[in-house]
Amino acid sequence: MNDDKTRAAMLLGDAYSKILEALGLMGYPVKTDDNFAETSGRAARALMELVKPVNEIKSEIDQMLARTFSARYDEMVISKHNICFGMCPHHLLPVIYRVSVAYLPGERVLGISKLSRMVHLLARRPVLQEDLTHELAELLHTRLETRGSAAYLEGLHLCMAARGVEAHEARVVTSAVRGVFRDQPATRQEFLDLVTAPQMNLL
Template structure:
C-alpha cells in the first residue's frame, strides 16, 4: 500500500517544481507515505479490538470524568493537522471502561481525515456503545493549522465542540456537573 502512496508524494514534489532526487528529498516520498499511514491508522482499527474486553463490572453509578486526553487529527478539507484535548464523562450502569481505553478510542477516530464536530460525536457514541452508560458527555477543544497557517491566519483561534447524550443532554444538573468539572481541569477553557 505504501508504494502507490509514495508515488503520489513523488508526483506532488514534482508538481511543486522540486526534484525528488535532490539530496534533502531522497526518500521523502517513502517517509511521507509512511507518516500518512500512521496519521490515518484509525481507518484500520475497530472499536471492539481497541476496547479488547476492558469493560468491568462495577457498582459505581456516579459520574466518571477523564480529562485532558491529548489528540491530533488531520482536517479533511486541507489535510492539515488540528491538535487539542478531549474531556469525556459518563454515568455508568454496572460497567466501567478501563482508563486507557478512552485515549485509544479518541485516537482511533482522530487518526482519520476528520472535522472536529464529527470526531466529537464519534467518540461520544463509541463510549456510549461500549459502556451502555445512561449518559455521555464529550468536550473537545483544538487549534486548527488550516486556520492558523493559511487562509485567515489567526494564531490564537481555537474551536470547542461538545456532544451530550442521554442524561447529559436531558438533565441540566448532570450537564452542569460535567461542565464544572471540565472547567476545573488544567488548561481547559483557559482564556487568559
C-alpha cells in the same frame, strides 16, 4: 500489512513524489538536497500513522469494548485533556485536539487507559471535528451502555492556523451529550466545569 494497506502506502508514495516534483517547479532543490532523498516514502508512512485504516480502528475498539469491568460505583468517569492528532477532511492538514470525555456507568466500566486509547484512535481519521465529537459521545452511550456520556473537544486546525485567515489562536470548540448529560443540566454543567477549569499541574 494487508493488500489494501500496502497499495495505499504505494499510492501515497507516488503522490508524495508528485508533490516533490511540484516543489521542484517552485524552486526547491528536491533533486539535489539529500534531505529530500527518501522523503516520498517517509512522508507516506507518516501520513499512515496520522490516519489509521477504518478496519484497524474498528477492530481495536471492538477488542476494548469486549473487555470491560463490572461497575463498582456510579459516579462520573472522566478522561480529561487528551492531546490527540487527526486530520481535517477539507484540507487534509493536521488537527491537534484536546479531548475530554465522560460517562456515567451503567453495568460496566472501561479501564481509564482504554478510554484514553479509544479517544486517540478515533481522532486519527480524516473526519470533521463535529462528527468526531458526536461519535465519541454516541459510542460511549450506546456501545458501553452508559446512563449518559459527554465529549468536549478543542481543535487547533492547521488549515486555519497556518494559512488562509491565519487565525493562530483560533480554537474550534465542540461538545456533545447523551442520556443523563442531556437530560440533567446540572450534570452537563459539572462536566463542563471540570473540563474547562484552569489547568493545575499535578507534578
